[in-house]
Every structure is written in structure tokens, then in C-alpha cells.
Amino acid sequence: MTKMPVKNLFAAACVVAIPNIASTATLPLEIGGGWSTFRFSEDDKGGAWMDSRALTPDEIANKSADLEVLSFDFTLDRNAVLQITDGYTLGDQFEVFNYGSSLGKTSQSTIGFHLNVNMSDADAVAALQAKLDAVPNIGDDWDNAFLDNRWSSGSLFLSAGAYSISGRVTSQPLLSGIGAVRLVAPVPVPSSIMFMLTAVGGCFAFSRYRNRKAGGIA
Secondary structure (H helix, E strand, C coil), X not given: CCCCCCCCCCCCCCCCECCCCCCCEEECCCECCXXXXXXXXXXXXXXXXXXXXXXXXXXXXXXXXXXXXXXXXXXECCCEEEEXXXXXXXXXXXXXXXXXXXXXXXXXXXXXXXCCCCCCCHHHHHHHHHHHHCCCECCCCHHHHHHCCCCCEEEEEECCEEEEEEEEEEXXXXXXXXXXXXXXCCCCCCHHHHHHHHHHHHHHHHHHHHHCCCCCCC
């Protein structure tokens, strides 16, 4: 999954309810607690983020895993930043929700293909396989995936309050995947440079908007 250079989520929340997906499993998040993972598949639970527990050998062999839809529930007593990233093979993109209201999408994938080929067409299958063979795999190196613009990611500033974060995959070239979320403390801005940031902020924002790829979270 390739992604946009700018890796934050839309600051303004769009009131769009996640479709017919009620979370049945929850996990807590805490600032500095590290990455927590989720599974996803366009063909399962409407693409919702799901429990990432280890699958049993029978579930793998029979493709019979029934994973629960997942949300990350937590209460903040101070500001924090929610970070989301894809991992393993690139090409996925996510929409993120808080209590069912959309917060926007992670940065855009430009891999540009899905597994929707006619499997009886040998040429189409060969072309698809060539594309799959060229797809990089970063594994579960979440720190580097978050920093690498080829993998979809996003950051969202959160103020103190209660949150129930869920998501769904909106673009997926492969059949399933795993992503991760974490909470980190905001990077403090020294007061000595606040005036300068205020003075140049408008110019910087315009430049970032002009140069970023369309479709990701601003």
C-alpha cells in the first residue's frame, strides 16, 4: 500500500456512521503503551477492524476463523495523539471512527489493483501474480511502516475525554491484512518559537496542501 506523504487524519470529523457494525470486542489503549494490532478483510464483517488473536491450526487450515469486530476504548485525562498504520504488504487504506462517527481516512494507497480477476484467464492470473510478487512486505515493523510513505497511516490529535475507536478497510489489494494503532504524547512546541510558527503558519499550511497527494487525511 503506497500512501501519501502527509500522514495525519482529517481534523474535522465527518458525521458518517460505520455501516451496521457493532463492536463485540474491546481493547484498552494508553499513552506510551505501544502498538495494538487489528485484522481486516473486505470480505469479512464489512471490512471492519477485527480481533487479531492468533489463529488455531484448524482455523488456518479450514479458513474458519470467526473473529470479533474490535474497538479500542479508553479515556484520556490529557491530550494525546492517536497513530494508525498499515503493515505487512502495502496497498490498504482505512477509515477511522469514534463512537461510530467518521474521523476520516488514513493516507491514500496507490497500488491500484485488487484480486478481482477471472481466475480461468491464465494471462490475467499471470499478470496479477507478477503484481503480487512485486509488493513489498514490511512485516510487523510498525514504527518503520508508520514512517514509510509507502504504507498508509494517519495521526489524530485527541483532547481529554472518552473514546471508542474503530475502523474499516476501504482499499485492499490482498485478501486480508493486519494494522496497528497506538497512543503517544503530543510533541511539545517550545514557547520561544510559537510566535514564528504563528507568523508562518498560513504559508506552511498552503504549501503542505499544495504538495500533498489528494485523498489522505490532512
